[in-house]
Amino acid sequence: MADEVTFFIDGRPCTAAAGDNLVEAAADNGVYIPTLCHYKGHKPLGTCRVCMVRVDGREAAACTFGVRDGMRVDVDAPELADARKALIELLFVERNHFCPACEKSGRCDLQAVAYHMHLTVPRFPYRYVPFTVENFAGKLLIDHNRCILCGRCEEFVRRGDSKVFAMKQRSSEARITVDLALLAEMSANEIAHAVHVCPVGAILAPGQGFDTPIGRRKYDTHRIGEITDGRD
Amino acid sequence: MDGTEAPHKKPILATVSLAGCFGCHMSLLDADERILDVLAAFELHRSPLTDIKRFAKRCDVGLIEGGCCNDENVHVLREFRENCDVLVAVGACAINGGLPALRNEIGLEACLTEAYLEMPTGAGAEGIIPADADIPKLLDRVYPCHEVVKIDYFLPGCPPPADAFWALLTALAAGRAPDLPTELIHYD
Numbered sequence: 213m214a215d216e217v218t219f220f221i222d223g224r225p226c227t228a229a230a231g232d233n234l235v236e237a238a239a240d241n242g243v244y245i246p247t248l249c250h251y252k253g254h255k256p257l258g259t260c261r262v263c264m265v266r267v268d269g270r271e272a273a274a275c276t277f278g279v280r281d282g283m284r285v286d287v288d289a290p291e292l293a294d295a296r297k298a299l300i301e302l303l304f305v306e307r308n309h310f311c312p313a314c315e316k317s318g319r320c321d322l323q324a325v326a327y328h329m330h331l332t333v334p335r336f337p338y339r340y341v342p343f344t345v346e347n348f349a350g351k352l353l354i355d356h357n358r359c360i361l362c363g364r365c366e367e368f369v370r371r372g373d374s375k376v377f378a379m380k381q382r383s384s385e386a387r388i389t390v391d392l393a394l395l396a397e398m399s400a401n402e403i404a405h406a407v408h409v410c411p412v413g414a415i416l417a418p419g420q421g422f423d424t425p426i427g428r429r430k431y432d433t434h435r436i437g438e439i440t441d442g443r444d
Numbered sequence: 445m446d447g448t449e450a451p452h453k454k455p456i457l458a459t460v461s462l463a464g465c466f467g468c469h470m471s472l473l474d475a476d477e478r479i480l481d482v483l484a485a486f487e488l489h490r491s492p493l494t495d496i497k498r499f500a501k502r503c504d505v506g507l508i509e510g511g512c513c514n515d516e517n518v519h520v521l522r523e524f525r526e527n528c529d530v531l532v533a534v535g536a537c538a539i540n541g542g543l544p545a546l547r548n549e550i551g552l553e554a555c556l557t558e559a560y561l562e563m564p565t566g567a568g569a570e571g572i573i574p575a576d577a578d579i580p581k582l583l584d585r586v587y588p589c590h591e592v593v594k595i596d597y598f599l600p601g602c603p604p605p606a607d608a609f610w611a612l613l614t615a616l617a618a619g620r621a622p623d624l625p626t627e628l629i630h631y632d
Binding site for chain 1: 595
């Protein structure tokens, strides 16, 4: 077992095993650092940057850091909170997020993090750029309007060692896509896992959604920072 | 009253539904008996609830439901900005265009063609795109209210829950900036 070390969050002494993921170590010490791409217990992706904090005086994505003895982390500083909020706002304006019409509403991490940040309106103009919805053989839907390109599906949905999803193109042209041969072999449970891995409503199982009444959905009854085991 | 103190002046409230569904107004009415407190705290002026259609006096607070999908919406929204001290964008449609803004990705011409000329339910009928001078002209896309006029506060939700209206209006009646608790911030 790794040595226990002491580090500091906003000046408060915290303890963790050396090398523990900073997002998870902070949560273990009662400090919620918002994140969208981090999937608890798995290797960090560092793609969404929403977990931006200051580590020893330097801005960084918390999920990409292991805890070191004496490490000083700023989370609460107003300029950091504002930078994290701006990143969430950029995601809301970049593609088309119409929560009232989304199957993932109430279970969506993007929405829940925005609630946590008290986001009522983005400071950036909405782009309203058209994106497609793809139906893959009636087994899987990908709604590119809602994709935040976090890469969780690419990294954490696999059949054996093979990745089922991949990112194609770059920048504003980037899209996730799925390996049709592997998809054809996937069971309903495996598809449910892919839907679960997606933090937003971009990956969906056809014919499913809106099954839990408003008021009883995951983030109707819990705030995102209160769920200590990461995801349900 | 001895005549030396000014009579207590109730703040005046105006409301309107632009490109909305009146769901936000219904949610306001869903405050149950607290609606009586709203009426005690505010004088209701131009609003679908009073059927007053023209501003006859300056208002303290204007609640805007819906975004702007046509030129009449823009006209009314500007009228609200001119006549209200504080404007609040209420609901998803006022804030990001909401469901009407789903047409923003399609384009106005394609939208009208699909609705009036090549509609699947009108096979064989001769389609006409309505263009009477009395009908408001559709804008090229649906605009959130804050892209048309300055908006002071935003109340998200589809619709915002009655409790959120209550929190907003009690804060404004007391002259405070509204600060919604996390549990009242919802986008659906």
